[in-house]
Amino acid sequence: MQTSNNYYLNNPLTHKDRQLDKSASEWVRSFSCKDMKPLIICRGPIRKEAMDVFDEMGIHGYGILLSEKDSITYTNALAPELRTLTDPDRVHRVPDYTGANKEERNRRIQQIIRIAHDNGYNSIFAGYGFMSEDAEMVEAMEEAGLNFIGPCSFTQKSAGMKDQAKRTALETGVSVTPGVNNATSLALFAKYGKDGLAKCAKDNNLSVDFSQCKDEEEQALALLAASYDAGIDIIDAKDIGEALKVEAKRMLAEKPNNRFRLKAIAGGGGKGQRILQSANSYEGASLEEKVEKAAANVPSLVLECLIELKTNGVGDNKNVLIEMNIDTTRHQEIQVVGNGEWCMTMGGRDCSLQMHEQKLLEVSVTEEELVAAIAAAEAAGSTGEAEQLKKDLVILQRMEEEGAVFGQAVKLDSVGTFECIVDGEAHYFMEMNTRIQVEHRVTELCYKLKFTNPENPADYFIAESLVEVMVLLARHGKRLPKPERLLREKTSVEARMNATNQALQPHAGGVIENWSNAIVGEIRDDQGISTHNPDTDVFMKYHLAGAYDSNIALLLTTGETRMDSYKRLAEILRRTELRGKDLATNLEFHYGLVHWFIGNGINARPSTRFIVPYLTAVGLLKEQANQIDLEYAYGQIRQSYINRAADTAAAWASVLDAKQLLVIRPLERLFAEPHYMAGWLSINKDTVSVGSDGVTWSENPILLLDRLYHYLNMDFEAGKPARYMIWDHDHEILSAAVGFYNTLAERLGTTDYTETEALLAKDAAPAGFSNEEWSGVRSAHAGYMAGTELLAILAHIGKATGFCELAVNDDLSITIPERLTDEALQKRMAKVLVPPPAAKSDEILAASGGMYYPREAPGMDVFVSEGDHFEAGDTLYIVEVMKMFNKVVAPFAGTVEKVLIDGDGVIIKKGQPLFKVSPDEKIEEISPEEVAAERRAKTAQFLQGLV
Known part of the structure; x- marks a missing residue:
């Protein structure tokens, strides 16, 4: 059986024996690693990959570290690696991997060291989680005699921290993003003065040899390093926020159209980063006023960066960089x-x-x-x-x-x-x-x-x-x-x-x-x-x-x-x-x-x-599709055939009825999955056009329909559940139609559909066909084509939304229509793609599952309390889901009657009531009948060019 999670078994490029000690070469054998006994302290795909690689290298004594979040806090979320690693002596558990603050992180480091020593592990593998870039942890491992599988503590300090990395880059001639990387030094100078660093050291009992520093910046860094070692704060997040606010004003004034990025130095993967909007995105009578409004957000953004990384504790390095955000990057x-x-x-x-x-x-x-x-x-x-x-x-x-x-x-x-x-x-x-x-x-x-x-x-x-x-x-x-x-x-x-x-x-x-x-x-x-x-x-x-x-x-x-x-x-x-x-x-x-x-x-x-405008374009496809009634449209097409000739009405009704689900089912799937529709339109944008003259096909719609079933993975397969594939009856019709057109192409000597259509429009039989045979071919063609007009609905939706205006230029840049960058439209289309849970008019429901926080940070006031009035757009709570902290804002104005969740870090589920509220305005509800009537009216606009 194929083991689908095993990279090496799935990838023939890499399946080989990695045990170097089996080589005939003494030099190669000398690089064996079988004496390594690592403790894997990360999770996710990298943990399983490390297990696989270690096994192939002949390293079999490794162990893994599990957090309680792997199996306790969330039931039935047991680490899947335990399905293969069944030796309990090689599985070790801790409350969580890194701890909530500096003190807890230090306890966790020592706990991991004890686990390693008590169980005979001689090395540590930390993968690509945040522990892999924790210089203090790496240094502690090294001091404990453990071999860290990753960059050493010197490299971690020199390159892992964003401020030091930028200093190193500048010293080595590497091009860096314009910005400020010494916020902590600036905050220190602002608080104590450049001449007051020695007094600050003395007042806080910090031993610093300023004589070894070449300039004031190095003196500040040395003093800050001593404070971190002592576990005290000589400056705090507020000081840093104010120092960066001064720098931000200068940068915003110099480049009022630019956005800027704030980055906590220990962050990564998007965590601990926030965007400061450009000065010109604010209203104001002058540039100075706009700059003031923009820069006013800096202190709170700094705090958010630090809180998200849990580096706002006493003694933490709270440095935050601010640099130009190159939006076209x-x-x-x-x-x-x-x-x-x-x-x-x-x-x-x-x-x-x-x-x-x-x-x-x-x-x-x-x-x-x-x-x-x-x-x-x-x-x-x-x-x-x-x-x-x-x-x-x-x-x-x-x-x-x-x-x-x-x-x-x-x-x-x-x-x-x-x-x-x-x-x-x-x-x-x-x-x-x-x-x-x-x-x-x-x-x-x-x-x-x-x-x-x-x-x-x-x-x-x-x-x-x-x-x-x-x-x-x-x-x-x-x-x-x-x-x-x-x-x-x-x-x-x-x-x-x-x-x-x-x-x-x-x-x-x-x-x-x-x-x-x-x-x-x-x-x-x-x-x-x-x-x-x-x-x-x-x-x-x-x-x-x-x-x-x-x-x-x-x-x-x-x-x-x-x-x-x-x-x-x-x-x-x-x-x-x-x-x-x-x-x-x-x-x-x-x-x-x-x-x-x-x-x-x-x-x-x-x-x-690119992605947010792209999602917005996909949302517009979904919004347009929501306005189309496919069954009504097909019914109107069916009726148009019946109306053409009374003597053949019954025959046409039978043909159209037999093909209804064949045509509608894949379209319904595209309507339900707008991302699939976006992909289909992208690869078929030149196959059909809808204009004032009607529909023009450059490819045979029957062959397109066949390709659509394949694109949707709905091909006929014996034994496959019917709900996931084309139905037997429809498969027979489509197979017969595809076979007919393949044979016709062979006999006509062309696969060009435009040329084929031109021939089929003529009464005269082409060479190789008798008149009687050609008459039968034309009749069969008319029957097979009947109802496929509905496929043009996709081109109609693409045209109505301007989907293809999102396009690649000759120089490989991408044209993004300005409307797709409108923030209000982007938010609205996100709700079209994922409608919020249905709620009563007097309650607000959780938009997603996760951990609920009613305040910005511990010790701060809650966003809203019972009796508070809120405006549309005001923050109501924060939900942490999948490592991301998302502020949830009010969709309308109202008053909080009751807060239904008590506490910080409470697990909530999507659709769970969080607040009882009294809206300022009564929400008007549209009846199902009105919705249906509106859809038919929109559908009729599309049908005007067809029937």
Whole structure:
């Protein structure tokens, strides 16, 4: 049986024996890692991947750390790794992984060290969670004699903290984003004065040797470091907020049209970051007034960043950066590998397709693929595309050069990621992630590393997994010679399958009850969720608890070209069947998005702001579809045939009745899944047009209908449940029709539908047909075509919403219609995609499940209390779901009569009543009859060109 969660079994590129001690070469055997006994202290797909890699390396004594959130707080959310790791002595439990504050984090670090020592573990693997970049934790592990599988504490301090990383980048000539990275120093100067640092140290009993500092900035950093070590605050979040407010005013005045990003230094993956809106987005009589309004938000945004990362405790490093937010940016990153002496890169990844700072679709960027794409564009005469690809190649080469220089400067002794933003022909260093990343597979599918004996070029071994490389570096370090990177595949792509609804909002609490097996070419990294019961081969249910991030699995594949990889990914998504209770994922979103790129331009260069306008366009499709009554439309088409001739009315009625569900069922599926509709319109935008002259088809609608069933994974398969495929009767009709047109194409000698239609419009039989036979062909054609007019409804919806105006330009940039950037429309379309739970007019329901917080932070006032009046848009509460803190605002104005939830961090469910309220205005309800009448009126507008 195929084990679908096991990366190596699913991917023939990587299935090999990794036990170096079995090699005939003494030099290769010397790099065995079998004496490693790691404790895995992370969770998610990386935990299962590490288990698989360790097993293949011959490392069998590893253990795993579980948080109570894995199995206690959320029932039935047991870590799926326990389905294969059944030895209880290798499973260790802690209340949670990192703790809620600094004191608890320190206790957790010591607890983990005790677990390691008490159970004979000699190393620690922290994956890509936040613990993997905790310099204090890494240092504590090192001091305890444990081998940390990841960058050492020196690298963590030099590169892991965003402020120090920027200082290092500037010193090494690496291009950085304009901004301010020393807010804590500025706050210190503002509070004590530059001449008062020594007095501050004395008053707080801090020992600081200022004579070793070359300037005032270094003095401030030394004083701050001493305060962190002592666990005291000489400045607090309020001081930092005020210092950054001053800087923000200057920056807002200099660039009033720019937004700015605030980033807590320990953040990552979008956490601990907030956007400060541009000055000109505020109303005001002067620029100064607008700047004041914008900058007034800085202190609260600073607090939000720190609270989200739980770094607002006494003694925490509370530094927050502020930098220019380049809104047209593409997000690219370079994989870096080093052993502390040498440093090299392994190509890039484009991670621009993201939302809420969470990556969604990631694609490889390699020199080999770009060179091939340039040649293909030039051969096709696509000059603009070729020129842009050449620029991308230069940018990639520069980023790789800088990544290696930076890695060398911070003495990187493991794997890390050099993250950049690309704006036009310029690029800027953002940060280095001192850990392996979620999307690391995108790189390792394109490149492998060859380690060669310096004394014998014929003596070597190859590492194909970056986790394997991390273990080798942790165990053998500077003994490892600098490797050569070898190409495996020119392109790879990864879709992050998340527990989100159709608007990409986190959706916790669902249960996966069935998941189809991985197909050939699919690499599914799913933490072990897909592992079947070994005795019954039955899928085991899994509860998506929502205690962590929203990721369920990583779906990957490769290709010779980017188009190849996207088409393979589309096929994986098409055939993936995922069902369960209250289950929502972004599977449909990915299917539509991948087809958007296939249909519009596979080499398109989207910015990080692409996804929300794209979702808005999809929402408009759904809104338009909601206004169409398919059964009414088909009935009107049927009646038009009956009205044409009384003597054939019964025959036409019979033909149309037999085909009704054949035509309507796939359309209903598209209407229910607007992301599928977006993908279908993208790859078929040139097949049909609807204008004043009616409908014009460039492809045979019967063949399109057949393709639509395939696109929706509704092909006929013996034994497949009828509700998931074309029905027997409809399959017979469609198969006969497809067979008829295939035979006709052969006999006419053309597959061009326009040419075929022109011939069928003539009474005279073409060569090879008798008059009688041709008459029968034309009659059969009329019968098969009857009712397919309804398929033009898709083109009508696309045209009515301007969906195809979201398009790729010759230079690979994307035109985003201005209307799609309107924030009000974006919010409205999110509600169209995911209507809020039905509520009584006197209550407010939970929009999603998660943890309920009635206040900004502990000790602060609640947002609303009983008796309070609120306006539309006022914050009512915060819900934490899948690691994201979402402020929920009032949809209308009213007064709180009763708060139904008591306490902080209370688990709530979607649709649960939270407040009893009295709205200021009575909500007008529309009757079902009025809704139906409006839909028929909208449908009639479409039918005007058909019947």
